[in-house]
Amino acid sequence: MNQEHVLKLVDEAIAENKALFLIDFNINNNSIIKVIVDGDNGVTLKECIRISRHIEHNLDRENEDFSLEVTSPDISDDLVNVRQYKKNMNRIMIIKTENGNYEGKLVEANDKNITLHWKAREQKPIGKGKITVEKEAIIPLKDIRKAKVKIII
Numbered sequence: 001m002n003q004e005h006v007l008k009l010v011d012e013a014i015a016e017n018k019a020l021f022l023i024d025f026n027i028n029n030n031s032i033i034k035v036i037v038d039g040d041n042g043v044t045l046k047e048c049i050r051i052s053r054h055i056e057h058n059l060d061r062e063n064e065d066f067s068l069e070v071t072s073p074d075i076s077d078d079l080v081n082v083r084q085y086k087k088n089m090n091r092i093m094i095i096k097t098e099n100g101n102y103e104g105k106l107v108e109a110n111d112k113n114i115t116l117h118w119k120a121r122e123q124k125p126i127g128k129g130k131i132t133v134e135k136e137a138i139i140p141l142k143d144i145r146k147a148k149v150k151i152i153i
Contacts, residue, residue, distance in 0.1 A: 001031050001064055006055065010035055013054035017047060021083050023073055031066040036073055040087050043072035079147040085109035092150040097143045103150065104137065113138050114147075 007025055014020045014037060024036040037043055037051060052070040059066065079085055086109045093116060095102040104118030116137045121130045 001027055001033075001066060003027050006033060006059070009055045009058050010051070013051040016050075020047065021081060023080060023084075031064060033066055033068045035068075035070045037070065038073050038081065038084055038087075040083060048072065075149065075151060077148075079149070082109060082111055082141065085114055085147070088149050092152065094146075094148045094150050095139060095144055096146040097139060098145060099143065102137050102139065104135070111141075113140050114144075115139075 006027060010022060010025055014022055017039070019040040020037055020043065021039070022035070023038050024034070026034045028034075033055070035051065035055070037048070039047070048070045052068055055070070056068055073084075079088070085106060089106055089109065091106055093102075093104065093106045093114075095114070095116065102116050102118075104116030106114060107117050108115035116139065118135050119132050120135050122133050123129075124131050
């Protein structure tokens with residue numbers, strides 16, 4: 001299976017809706033094509049079907065047998081694209097880096113960094129007891145090893 005041709009078909013289908021973007025694309029040895037697409041406002045089933053049909057109708061099943069799966073990311077999947085961070089603004093994120101772990105509200109995201117805010121209890125500088133302080137971390141995207149939206153029930 002020609003991976004470049006299939007990826008071109010995926011890109012064509014996604015280009016029809018500017019709010020969509022590709023998260024992952026893979027063709028394994030058994031000719032199983034897996035496409036994961038996300039959108040600035042989510043991805044509807046109708047969009048997944050449209051993308052799937054565009055790919056399938058432009059591939060020849062007479063020449064190659066394949067299986068095709070077009071889906072959106074699972075809520076438990078890691079964020080991998082800056083647009084995913086932007087779409088999850090003001091949500092609680094769990095971020096893992098080599099230098100430590102962070103949990104806080106995502107308040108800013110750009111092409112280089114994300115910014116998290118959270119509150120923490122710390123010892124008073126003078127006297128006994130604790131006070132609540134506002135914390136902020138600016139984390140470079142290149143340092144992020146894992147990033148998930150915290151699921152709150």
